[in-house]
Amino acid sequence: MIEVQDLRKSYGKTQAVAGLSFRVEPGEVVGLLGPNGAGKTTTMEILEGLRRPDGGRALVLGRDVSKGLQPVRTRIGIVLQSSALLERATVGELMRLYRLMYPEPQDGTALLQRVGLAEKTDAQVGSLSGGQKQRLAMALAIAGNPDLLFLDEPTANLDPQGRALLWDMVRERVAGTGRAALLTTHSMEEAQALCSRVAIVDHGRLLAMGSPAALVNEHCPGAHVSFETEAQAPVETFAAVEGFQGLEPQPGRSRVHFAAPRLEPLLASLMAAQVAHGFAIENLSVERSTLGDVFLKLTGRELRDA
Numbered sequence: 001m002i003e004v005q006d007l008r009k010s011y012g013k014t015q016a017v018a019g020l021s022f023r024v025e026p027g028e029v030v031g032l033l034g035p036n037g038a039g040k041t042t043t044m045e046i047l048e049g050l051r052r053p054d055g056g057r058a059l060v061l062g063r064d065v066s067k068g069l070q071p072v073r074t075r076i077g078i079v080l081q082s083s084a085l086l087e088r089a090t091v092g093e094l095m096r097l098y099r100l101m102y103p104e105p106q107d108g109t110a111l112l113q114r115v116g117l118a119e120k121t122d123a124q125v126g127s128l129s130g131g132q133k134q135r136l137a138m139a140l141a142i143a144g145n146p147d148l149l150f151l152d153e154p155t156a157n158l159d160p161q162g163r164a165l166l167w168d169m170v171r172e173r174v175a176g177t178g179r180a181a182l183l184t185t186h187s188m189e190e191a192q193a194l195c196s197r198v199a200i201v202d203h204g205r206l207l208a209m210g211s212p213a214a215l216v217n218e219h220c221p222g223a224h225v226s227f228e229t230e231a232q233a234p235v236e237t238f239a240a241v242e243g244f245q246g247l248e249p250q251p252g253r254s255r256v257h258f259a260a261p262r263l264e265p266l267l268a269s270l271m272a273a274q275v276a277h278g279f280a281i282e283n284l285s286v287e288r289s290t291l292g293d294v295f296l297k298l299t300g301r302e303l304r305d306a
């Protein structure tokens with residue numbers, strides 16, 4: 001659906017995209033995950049045919065972007081970062097307009113219903129809230145029944161309900177079909193929840209790409225387990241378990257911490273030690289590494305303040 005090879009784009013001295021290569025296959029939701037200024041939007045805009053690359057090659061639905069995307073335009077749906085919608089038109093008018101541009105549009109009334117804007121059909125777009133505009137942008141993007149969906153930070157303005165709705169709509173469009181979606185996000189949660197594969201991008205470069213689970217397994221395997229136990233429990237009991245990290249005194253009890261490359265053997269040895277020594281295990285917490293840990297490891301920076 002998308003094939004990007006050594007893509008480059010500079011603005012003056014700023015190299016926004018510095019040799020990116022990746023593919024998006026049918027049935028995939030791929031996320032470009034990276035901090036502000038990583039080059040995500042520039043990459044999307046090149047793939048949407050809105051910007052010319054300085055170098056490299058990009059094919060979208062088999063069409064070279066440098067030749068223009070006109071022949072495949074009706075197979076593409078786009079949700080821009082801040083949607084510049086016609087503010088004076090009504091929601092219904094805009095939906096009718098979009099549907100007219102595509103050969104096989106979807107049912108506009110059903111789409112507006114789906115995004116919770118049915119009763120806003122006669123309202124001017126300019127009167128909608130930021131989140132409502134974002135929902136409308138999503139409905140318009142899929143009105144033409146596109147094969148390929150581009151979403152630039154699609155949930156930045158949405159409340160948790162709106163975010164879950166949009167995730168569902170993207171999944172429904174793509175899962176088990178020959179369609180695909182490419183989105184940008186800063187949110188690890190979004191990448192983890194929605195994307196079949198994630199490309200971690202920083203300074204216009206691809207640092208790693210894979211499914212969220214594969215990236216975590218490859219770069220930050222392991223898990224952290226902790227639990228509370230009796231304050232007087234002897235430290236030697238726990239120190240004998242592989243992965244023991246320390247005992248943290250708390251009022252009237254202790255919290256014991258373990259970390260190991262694999263969760264299952266760690267839990268098994270903890271259970272064996274508990275049977276042998278009979279200590280209490282309360283308020284057990286199990287934390288696996290996240291994409292944020294992967295990002296931290298690859299760049300040395302936290303994603304949110306990178």
Ligand SMILES: Nc1ncnc2c1ncn2[C@@H]1O[C@H](COP(=O)(O)OP(=O)(O)OP(=O)(O)O)[C@@H](O)[C@H]1O
Nearest residue numbers: 011014015016034035036037038039040041042043
């Ligand atoms: N039109 C432009 N003119 C000059 N520089 C630009 C332009 N657009 C982007 N840049 C610069 O290119 C770099 C990449 O920007 P881009 O918007 O692609 O990143 P991004 O990963 O999408 O960031 P964000 O998450 O903030 O949207 C940044 O340093 C940015 O300042």
